[in-house]
Amino acid sequence: MTKALFAGRRWTSLRLRLLVVFALVALVAAVSASGIAYWLNREAVLTRTQDAALGDFRQEMQNRAAALPADPTPEELQRTAELMAGSSPGYSVLLVHERKDRRLVFGTAGATSFGLDDVPKSLQHAVNDRQKSTTANDAEYHMYWQRTKPNGNPYLVGGTRIVGGGPTGYMYKSLATERDDLNALGWSLTIATGLALLGSALLAQAAARTVLKPVQRLGEAARRLGEGELDHRLDVSGTDELADLSRTFNRTAEALEKKVADMSAREEASRRFVADMSHELRTPLTALTAVAEVLEEEVDDLDPMIAPAVGLVVSETRRLNDLVENLMEVTRFDAGTARLVLDDVNVADQVTACIDARAWLDAVEVDAGRGIVARLDPRRLDVILANLIGNALKHGGSPVRVSVRVEGEWLVVAVKDNGPGIPEEVLPHVFDRFYKASASRPKSDGSGLGLSIAMENAHIHGGDITAANGPEGGAVFTLRLPVDVGKVIAGGGTDA
Incomplete structure (x- = not known):
């Protein structure tokens, strides 16, 4: 019962703390590594997809949209949008032209049908915002992009306008494939984190067993030493701190055993001396007691100057006799007899x-x-x-x-x-x-x-x-x- 309780206490103390510390370290390390890996891969995947789509769209705008007449017809816009979307399947194209009568003409093509309402207002304003020409900025219009999530689905929306007059173009690309790839990566990293946590728990268990086994042996040895087994020693091997502790324990136990043995020997010698002395005193005390009793009976006939001395001898003899009897009784208790x-x-x-x-x-x-x-x-x-x-x-x-x-x-x-x-x-x-x-x-x-x-x-x-x-x-x-x-x-x- 005592051993089971002691083992239970060990489990709830040092062993459990080691497991928790190892698990926390592994969890923090794995989550940190997985988070960094996921973030880097996410940025790399999205940036690569985004750059490829926006670069191709910019090139198409320069090659095809810029070749349109100053006031294209709806048919021309539609045909150009189809050619742009068909050259790089993967995103949809929307071309918008404002005619002289302020009417808007549209041309749209691609796998995903989208209109001007699907383009964020902030992106529309940025695309149509005319920039001042400076030495560092030679273009009146720039390309802008934005990621959106209509109905929970990720999309990349980009747009630009032809410099010098021409339609405004928007591209609309679904990022669902990239999202699925990133979700798969996330699950893979989550599984890897779980495996790392499990591995750390197993490693912590092995480390705890390696560390706690000598401690348990030391605790058992200390318990046996406390129960009186002063000759118990630990088997020591190695040169680490636990081995040094075991050697120190052995030296301490050896010194304690020697000291206890010396004290026991002195105590035994003292008891034997008291017992021998008490026995040796009994014979002369018996004679003294007999003489004292005789003197006590004759005390009334003695010289008044001597009587007090006789009374003192009688009382001290009886006191000495009681003391010897008490000492003999004490030695019997000490000897266990x-x-x-x-x-x-x-x-x-x-x-x-x-x-x-x-x-x-x-x-x-x-x-x-x-x-x-x-x-x-x-x-x-x-x-x-x-x-x-x-x-x-x-x-x-x-x-x-x-x-x-x-x-x-x-x-x-x-x-x-x-x-x-x-x-x-x-x-x-x-x-x-x-x-x-x-x-x-x-x-x-x-x-x-x-x-x-x-x-x-x-x-x-x-x-x-x-x-x-x-x-x-x-x-x-x-x-x-x-x-x-x-x-x-x-x-x-x-x-x-």
Whole structure:
């Protein structure tokens, strides 16, 4: 599932961006090239057709229309128009002559029948506009042309007038063939653009695969490295930037593996030292504890000058004994050798027994139903309760209230004191080992391990402990444990 999601994210990110960029570049390039090619070919085709038709028409006007008499008859105009259109089939001819009586005489011929109304007015005015003769302009009339689209069909219309008197001639040529050729060219360029776009997509896919494959391998290697496979390395070949990145990854992984190995070795040596030291201290501590108990029994018979010293020795011996026991418990958690011994426990009785054994009955209020039974390790539950209640009495204030309830599949035990609460800056660290809220009291009665050991015992049950301040003041420690630990951590190293 994770791999599929990761692959999906890769597809929607870098791979897709590469495809889009390649496609856009190819599309812009293809459209630009096709547009330029189409425009150049269109101008070339139209200019060639136009120049050929207008040149031939000018020549015909000079050879045939100029040979007409000054006042030609309609028959003469018609015959001349037919001769002009017949000499170059492809355009139609219209000859117009204004007689002395102001009447217009027409002669028309060609494949397309057209009249003076088909000639744009602007072209008629330009053709009949008499120019002034200058050194640079020796002709009174010039040839003009215009492209029109009557009824959506393209035509070329050209016209000129005979200098010195004579008819005005117009030619009318259809550009439908050229339009069809240009449309075919346009479709060909469109298909070529589509093929270019498809080719760019395939090329982008190949390029993306070439680029992303090493990146994917690098990502997979980084994931495996993050999961603890510090000996994983990448196969490197080539001299490009991705190969350099892979080599850098391998060097980093090698350095990380070495550093982690060194740290693990030092941590293991430290744990072994603490465990060995704790074991070595137990024998002399047993003897010291026995002597301290004897001295404590005889303290009333001792010299008043010596009694305080004896009391100090007894209390410090017990404190040292508790510290050694706590250190041994911590080393078992660190080594992963701590085990649960599960039993069905009446939680209310367990809480009462914990408080009674430590003579806290007068300072602790218990709110627990007698019917609450949980399957857990009673010894470790006692350790958790003793640390939480003892911490509340020591740093909070009595009365301490212990409430027990069941929420679904969870056993919830809340320990609330009557003190000023826990400073906000201290809350994140209350379960840290050897942490003490007051730096000015480094030699307080506690070792700084009690709450940490309580948390470890909660974790081994599959539960947790949280610390907070109550709305009405005072600190609240909330223990959450599964009602049936055996179901939660079945097969997880539990000795039932």
